[in-house]
Amino acid sequence: MNCNEIWVIAETRKGQLTRSTCQLLGAARKLADQKDLGAAAILIGGEQVHADELAQKSPLVLWLKGPRLEPYEAMRHLHAIWQLIEFRGRPAAILAGASAAGLEFMPRLAMRCGSGYASSCIDIWWEKTELTARRPLYGGRAYEELALLTKPALVTVRAGAFSIPENLSVSGKAETISIDLPENVGLTLVERKSTTSGKKDLSEAVCVVAGGRGMGSPENFKLLEELADVLDAAVGVSRAVVDAGWMHHDQQVGKSGKTISPELYIACGISGAIHHVLGMNTSKVVVAINKDPNALIFENADYGVVGDILEVIPILTNALKSCKK
Amino acid sequence: MDFKFTDEQEFFRASVRDAVDRLIRPRDQEIDEANEFPMDLWKQFAELGYLGLRHPEKYGGLEADVITSMIFYEELARGSCGFSMTVTMQILMGTYFIARFATEEIKQRVLVPAIKGEKIGTICFTEDQSGSDLAGTRTNAVKKDGGWVINGRKMWITSGSICDFCTVLATIDPSKGLEGLSFFLVEKGDKGFSTGQTINKLGSHGSVTGELIFDNVWVPDENLLGEGPGNGVKYTTDILNEVRVMTALNACAIANEAMSDARKYALERVAFGKPISKYQLIRAKFANHWAWYEAARLFAYKAAWMIQEGMGCQYECMLAKMFATEMCMSAVDEASRIYGGNSFAMEYPQQRFLRDARFLLFGGGCHEVLQNTLGAAYLRKGG
């Protein structure tokens, strides 16, 4: 049985819908309209406030409720969605953000459905009747376009790939579906520990300020944090900084860290080695500040400043502060 | 004719490269600037087991063949020059004669810990007034009391001040010239054996090089390494072939590092509106280097193959060394020209390549001495 819909698996973080979810809802609506399909947001567990917010962004919200659906766990999420598919039919496509959760359960769901799955994509569109996705290969040294040939087609999408459309608001309706989840499915969550002590999340941030070994010492990162504050940005670091033990791997941008696509990326004291660049070169605007005019980072930047970061950053911070006023 | 390395050899090469990239190369600049022997790195590297490369398994060695060892020396030389010199000395020259001639008791006392990296060894040829000219050796050994008394001073000894044992070339009869030369084992703690001044070198930092003093050092008969006295020169020739091919590959590795670095630089450095890699004169440098480097490397491996096949190849090894070191001199010079002014700054690696490469002209036989020998040989035997 098929249902003519495109589903977005909603994700919440710190009690709010993720930026990625909002971006996907807009994208799903557009894709659905192009093929006369319905668009639905799937909420697994969660609160009324989430369902309400989703109903403002999606014409239909399918709210899956039942015991043990929270907190998130891969097998339980999969079971809930599978029950929905059995109940409602196979949608044309299921989209999710390429977050830790999305990357964990979506491939599993794809295998369960016998579906084609494209991971960490940066664009999706219709090529005739096939949903097609574009994604980086070899760490970004090449790109590929994949056509998904099954119903449903599953795609995880990188945060920042789509912009949130202006006319997202809609008066959607929510339907509740009871999910019957047996005990002993999947792993048991014992506790959650924050590593960034409340700092802004890198993958979600619109603006990122990143520091490398050129910052000189971990203490100097305070300057970056002040700049980040003014810009409402997240703070990222290069691998060298993590290897030196100054910062947690959680904040690492690069091939063995996080790959991000913010609107603005300011690289401070970062040499621009390829493994770092591969993690941020899809950012919309890149500004690089480095004392070495030959630094590789300038190859991958839109705007460059040659100077001592410890001087430049505070000046920039102040200029932006007065700009704000 | 098969010019390929086997899959096994390629795998070995990749593994050594990985070890050098992870353990040694991140510390290249630090070791160069500190100009001290990095004992902690030595211990880390020794744990990997490479120090027993050429030695019998019963002493903890690997019994690798000549070509495999050469692959090792080439990959090692991509990292800190000083460190690679110390390691090579340990594996090749420092322990060769002990492995070949010493009694079982000495092997257990000296060779086994050397393979583990617990004792550092070296070889002593050079003296103040004699380098390539072995007949000028003044260090002498006189028979006495069931052993030999050694007197003399050796200079330019790699790992001199940190060695736990050394193989000393001494003459038992100056009147016999080259036929009087023999090798003796002397150990730290032997009365009269001490270290003298350390040489402050232009390059190869990280390796300590200095003077060793033998003041009436008595060693028992069994410390004479070899089948009877007077065979020093014959044995030297045996080992020199490998030393020269190793030096040739050392030169290739340094040349390649210098030019690879210059290549990256040329692709990025912009002058008069375009990267300097677009200019013909710069391109010519890379073209020339490429040809000479490939030739030097091929020649070195051919010489290695000849050694492995047991063929007489004294001249081929000398030629390979002479050619590769000359190629390297040119490569580091050209690489630094590509770098331009930046090669003059200590923060970039080009200056280190220039300094490290210089010694290649002298180690394993002075360049001009080789030319003389080879020229004479050519005239004798034809092309």
Add this chain to the structure above:
Amino acid sequence: MKFSRIRWVQPIYVKEVDLKLKIGVLVKQVPDHEAIVQVKSEQEVDIEDRYVCSFFDEIAIEMALNIQKNHPGTELFALSAGGNKAVDALRRAIAMGIDEVEHLGDESLKAADSNYTAQILAARLKTRQPDLVICGKQAGDDDFAAVGPMVAELLGIPHASAVVSLDIDPDTGKIKIGREVEGEIWHLESGIPLLVTAEKGLAEPHVPMVTRVMKAMKAKIPNIPIDELDLQDHKPQGRLRRIRYDAPPSRPAVTMMQQPFPQNVSELVNYLQQKGVL
């Protein structure tokens, strides 16, 4: 289309049944991250011949070895499904310390997608019945991060992706996992069987000793042809189709700020405002 059902089994704890764990490690040979990659046409990518065992897979190997060190008697084996180059990833596994390895498939697997690869690996794992499967979070070529979860689904076992810590609690026999989620580490508990994908920080791959390198050099790697595996009538193609390759978009040349700072800071601020990122 066959697929497995979720197994509602009570998880087994290592201590309860006094098991010696059997761990399977999945590895893949991929281009080095510094290898030059050039898109020659829409159908062809030229890759420099520099291949290594995938970064996260080496972490998986090291984790398995660490478990063996702490729990003597643990059995380890490594599998790689791929073309001829896959054998090198297995040699790396041997050099690092896993003696038992198998190469699944042949050169026809060179361009196999995650889906087919997972089918082949799962088929072999079903025969070997490991208690724990560890693989890298994602592979250095396609960065798909799918094989691990797909294999777990085919085996019907729970899994955790992007694991940064794994310990076996000696008192309860439970496997304790730390999983990296945005801004947090989630601490989970599991019994066996279990699959985890390795994230940076789970273990630090050591530099192999030369004796193991020599052993790996000389090893004969056993091969299991595809037709000896029970793939349950799966077809290699059918779910995805690559339409084309594309070169990465290049950024236009950088605009350098004219010296000196601080007078020109307003130039930068204006630039940012112009670009609409403030």
